[in-house]
Amino acid sequence: MKPLMQIHFRADIVGLSIWFGNVNYLFPASIRTPILQGLTGFASPGELLAIMGPSGCGKYTLLNALAGRLEPNTRQAGEILINGHEQNMAYGTSAYVTQDDAFIHTLTVRKPCTTRLSSCCRIPCRGQTRKRAEMTIREMGLQKAMNTRVGGWGSKGLSGGEKRRLSICIEILTCPKLLFLDEPTSGLDSAASYHVMKSIASLNQRDDIGRTIIASIHQPSSEVFHLFQNLFLLSAGETVYFGTLSAANLVTPSLFFSYYS
The missing domain is CATH 3.40.50.300 (P-loop containing nucleotide triphosphate hydrolases)
Structure with a gap:
């Protein structure tokens, strides 16, 4: 073969x-x-x-x-x-989204997005990083949950569908x-x-x-x-x-x- x-x-x-x-x-x-x-x-x-x-x-x-x-x-x-x-x-x-939604429960929706951008993209200022993260969050329909904590066992937070959309959001930040x-x-x-x-x-x-x-x-x-x-x-x-x-x-x-x- x-x-x-x-x-x-x-x-x-x-x-x-x-x-x-x-x-x-x-x-x-x-x-x-x-x-x-x-x-x-x-x-x-x-x-x-x-x-x-x-x-x-x-x-x-x-x-x-x-x-x-x-x-x-x-x-x-x-x-x-x-x-x-x-x-x-x-x-x-390219980007790959797995079945598992692994987040720190105390973080808001915005935080893992800005952290991912800061670590993988050369964006000159923090304001641009925040703007790009918020734009992608809106693309995935999470704008109303932007300041909501992810949550987990024993603490309120995002629904299962919202967590899945956040996983996708993080992977598409680089515009794959x-x-x-x-x-x-x-x-x-x-x-x-x-x-x-x-x-x-x-x-x-x-x-x-x-x-x-x-x-x-x-x-x-x-x-x-x-x-x-x-x-x-x-x-x-x-x-x-x-x-x-x-x-x-x-x-x-x-x-x-x-x-x-």
Whole structure:
């Protein structure tokens, strides 16, 4: 098998397309049956791609492969190209949001955002740092909670959905052109899930960055599902369907509804 090529994008290009072809993945390397088998697809700037399928189908593994986060003791094959190039990722132009919302309970919403900006960006003055942080907080719909403490066990604070949006907010402070999200609605009720995904979908409507957004997601509601433009449906590490949401029910209705009915 051909070695998996490293993910790359060029910072001078507005909008980043990611294409992957015949991606296979084995973990650990001694296992003969691939966890991912011959996957091919793409994601385009300004669009949301949902990676879906039953538990254990390889959603998390595919997301990590595309984000360049796979373990070193694995066997990988296939191609992953960013704007047609096979080079390394540059810092700050991609972001990855995990399922875990880890914050210091006593901090306000604004504080972790300004701290992150100060540590990773060369912004000349504190006022500009604060302004940029507040702009991003508003993008994620957290402006009313800007001075609210995160909270935790035994103390009032943000709701689960607000904490998830804060996690996303911190990761998009550098204006990444590629955004990867691992189960962004995990542990949330239907209303909170919709607000989180609606905030994510709205990102590309508020600026001209043209983000490419890829999310693994499990059994979303109909409202959340239709916020995506494209779908990659997996089963046992293999492709069941890849294409637009509008064509998904027409092409594979029986396969699709067998997983999510």
